[in-house]
Amino acid sequence: MGADTKDNPVHTRRVLFAEVESHRSYMLRFATAKLRDADQAEEVVQEALLAALDGIDSFSGQSALRTWLTSILKFKIIDFQRRVISERAHLASAPQTDDSSDPEWLDKMFDDTGHWQPRLSAWSNPDGALEQKQFFEVFERCMDKLPSAASRVFFKREVMGIETDEICKEESISSSNCWVMLHRARMALRECLDRNWFQRNES
Amino acid sequence: MNAEHVVLSCKEAARLMSHQQDRALSDVEAEELKSHLFVCLSCRNFNEQLGFLRRLASRYGGDGTPSPDEPW
Numbered sequence: 445m446g447a448d449t450k451d452n453p454v455h456t457r458r459v460l461f462a463e464v465e466s467h468r469s470y471m472l473r474f475a476t477a478k479l480r481d482a483d484q485a486e487e488v489v490q491e492a493l494l495a496a497l498d499g500i501d502s503f504s505g506q507s508a509l510r511t512w513l514t515s516i517l518k519f520k521i522i523d524f525q526r527r528v529i530s531e532r533a534h535l536a537s538a539p540q541t542d543d544s545s546d547p548e549w550l551d552k553m554f555d556d557t558g559h560w561q562p563r564l565s566a567w568s569n570p571d572g573a574l575e576q577k578q579f580f581e582v583f584e585r586c587m588d589k590l591p592s593a594a595s596r597v598f599f600k601r602e603v604m605g606i607e608t609d610e611i612c613k614e615e616s617i618s619s620s621n622c623w624v625m626l627h628r629a630r631m632a633l634r635e636c637l638d639r640n641w642f643q644r645n646e647s
Numbered sequence: 648m649n650a651e652h653v654v655l656s657c658k659e660a661a662r663l664m665s666h667q668q669d670r671a672l673s674d675v676e677a678e679e680l681k682s683h684l685f686v687c688l689s690c691r692n693f694n695e696q697l698g699f700l701r702r703l704a705s706r707y708g709g710d711g712t713p714s715p716d717e718p719w
Binding site for chain 1: 656657658659661662665666668669670688689690692693695696697699700701702703704705706707708
């Protein structure tokens with residue numbers, strides 16, 4: 445504990461901090477090379493520098509400062525990449541889970557064993573309905589009830605007659621997503637026409 | 648034959664019938680659907696109605712929509 449500046453811990457820290465900072469541009473190049481993105485590199489270097497300053501006491505001085513800093517940076521880069529991957533996986537899995545489990549309204553059309561409930565009876569004179577203006581109004585109202593994306597996809601597929609591949613591209617969705625969407629739209633529309641037209645006009 | 652004996656459920660069959668309008672079914676899918684439709688009246692009705700929905704939509708897109716003046 446002398447007045448000797450060399451042994452002054454505060455002074456030593458200050459010198460070390462300044463030295464750490466002097467490696468920033470090297471670290472940025474290193475991180476940019478790894479991540480291929482300047483903004484992400486900046487973020488990671490920032491994290492690494494903070495961690496380094498925070499743990500500066502554990503720097504033994506055995507290795508060169510740059511080597512020590514680089515090992516921290518490498519760890520931070522891996523950490524960052526993991527975060528990005530898991531975020532992407534999370535985003536990708538969101539519609540996926542939506543795919544595998546059906547919405548409640550669709551589940552309700554079937555019993556526990558997957559059979560129609562109630563049973564589906566044939567529509568009487570559907571082609572006659574095609575001659576009635578009112579029927580098309582019911583059809584329009586049924587389409588309006590669909591979620592907007594489903595309504596759009598159905599319209600493109602069935603009304604405009606566009607192939608599924610092209611619709612997927614336009615909507616930036618996967619083919620399986622597209623098929624599921626179309627299936628749900630058809631289920632909803634069939635049910636809506638059944639309830640609002642065919643069942644009413646039966647008796 | 649009871650519908651209970653059919654491997655494919657109506658729910659699954661409905662999905663395949665719908666997909667059939669958008670993509671080619673695999674041989675296994677097509678075979679399973681065929682057997683299901685053979686024994687299931689509700690699904691045959693559903694298939695008819697899917698076909699009708701397609702006719703309806705293309706009619707709606709074309710000029711086949713009845714005009715307001717047409718009697719109904």
